[in-house]
Amino acid sequence: MDSELVLAHQPCADCGSSDALSIYSDGHTYCFSCEQVREGEEVDISEAQSANNSTDLYPVSYSAFGKRGITEETAKFWSYGRTPRDGRMVHVAQYLDDNRKVVAQKLRLPDKTFPWKNRKAFKGLYGQWLWPKSGREIVITEGEIDALTVSQARNLKWPVVSLPDGAGSAVKAIKESLDWLQKYDKIILFFDNDEAGREAVDKVKRLLPAGKCYIAFTPEGYKDPNDLLKAGKSHLIQKCLWDAKLYRPDGIVSGNDVIERLTNRVKRVSYPYPEFMERLNWMTAGGARLSELVVWTSGTGMGKTTVIKALQHHFFKTTNFNQALIHLEEPLEDTGDDLIAYHIGRRFTVEADGEDFRDTAEYLEAAKELFAAKDTEGNFRFQLYDAFGSLEDDSLYDIIRYLAVAQGCKFIWLDHLSILVSEEAGEDERKRIDSIMHKLKALTIELDIHIELISHLRKPTGNGKPFEEGGVPSLDDLRGSGGIKQLSNAVFALSRNQQAENGLVRNTSTITVLKSRKTGRTGTADFITFSDETGRIEKGVDPASLDDFDQSEAPTVSDY
Incomplete structure (x- = not known):
């Protein structure tokens, strides 16, 4: 420590400073102005040592x-x-x-x-x-x-x-x-x-x-x-x-920032559902909008997938949007067949009158009209995800982001939510569904896209009418998580009495709005029927008005 004591300050010969030069006990000097260091002879510092009572700390000069x-x-x-x-x-x-x-x-x-x-x-x-x-x-x-x-x-x-x-x-x-x-x-x-x-x-x-x-x-x-x-x-x-x-916690906006957001917000355009869903359009203030998440639900075999495909075809015809079809319960070929059949307006399964319709020029032409159609950027208007069975939810978000950003898809269809959730022991289904819904909703905002998905119902409890006999689901009947009803912009339910003696009643589905965040309107929307001749959805009438008619042999609508 002896060599570190400052003994005096004096003028610096190098820079001319009047007092910036410090002389240290070991004889060296340092100028705090020009920062020049020079060596010198050691100085007797006995007096300085006795005066310094802080030998544990470094000597300091200013x-x-x-x-x-x-x-x-x-x-x-x-x-x-x-x-x-x-x-x-x-x-x-x-x-x-x-x-x-x-x-x-x-x-x-x-x-x-x-x-x-x-x-x-x-x-x-x-x-x-x-x-x-x-x-x-x-x-x-x-x-x-x-x-x-x-x-x-x-x-x-x-x-x-x-x-x-x-x-x-x-x-x-x-x-x-x-x-x-x-x-x-x-x-x-x-x-x-x-x-x-x-x-x-x-x-x-x-x-x-x-x-x-x-x-x-x-x-x-x-x-x-x-x-x-x-x-x-x-x-x-x-x-x-x-x-x-x-600092304000994330998400809080006030004062002029609120006014700026209100005056500069994006004007949301509503894209109407088909004419056979006329009342649904009224109850949702015009139909579907970007940045929204919509859920369809029903009991087993009510025709959810059929209705979804009808909507896919409708928005293909009435908008310029690209669409991503993620049907996890069927092979890609079945999805393609169903859309082609709907486009043509003719039902076919494997064979018709001994001839495989898939081998006809009409089938190929319809396939090209649908799946070779491109937007102005050269992207195909239909993007089909080829994965029969389960899909990891983390991969799903990457896929949706890619489809939206790289392929320009604005409408995303997911059939269905429950298949994303693993049934393995130890997994918490509610938490998984909650997480999936949060992330899907976040993607609609981030990417400015519209997502419609199918969610299943839990098994009915109590003495209420079974869903297969026309029972209308409630939001609490949604399977797995409160996140479905909380995070969705709208929830629509299909119900139909599959056991009715009257064929038209069996074939008529009721669309019920369980939630519409935009308007708050809920209740019965439209009645729809499935045409056995064209394979398309058509406007129906209230099944209660059909009880006097004997149509016991009328066909029924079901998932293909």
């Missing part, structure tokens, strides 16, 4: 930090100086307790390492001892030099403190000083404008009292406040603090 733009006055005010180490002078930040006694020191070495002396003796924020225990405003910077910079730009009059160990110490240091900080009305986080600084802000802002935390960053091109000072733009430091934004 002067301006020219390269940093920091004045000697600022350095002294902050107890930030220099000390010799390994033949050169290095920065030293002194940490004081509330009695203004130095209890710890932190060096700043040329290799950008920061060794401490007595680190455990200090808790809290650098500079905390300088300011009152309450006040109007305080600024927290990421490092000591930045604290000096901001303080100097504000004439050493406004409270500023610094994290002791950079961004990595943010949470710990803020917690240690939280009782002290929260007595200030306004707390401004002024961390470095880089990834580490922004991550530290995200961690710290939730620790501070609500309504008191403000966030400031330097302009692009400047990492921290000292960069502004070195560039001669110290006036921008104050502007950064004036422009600091009040």
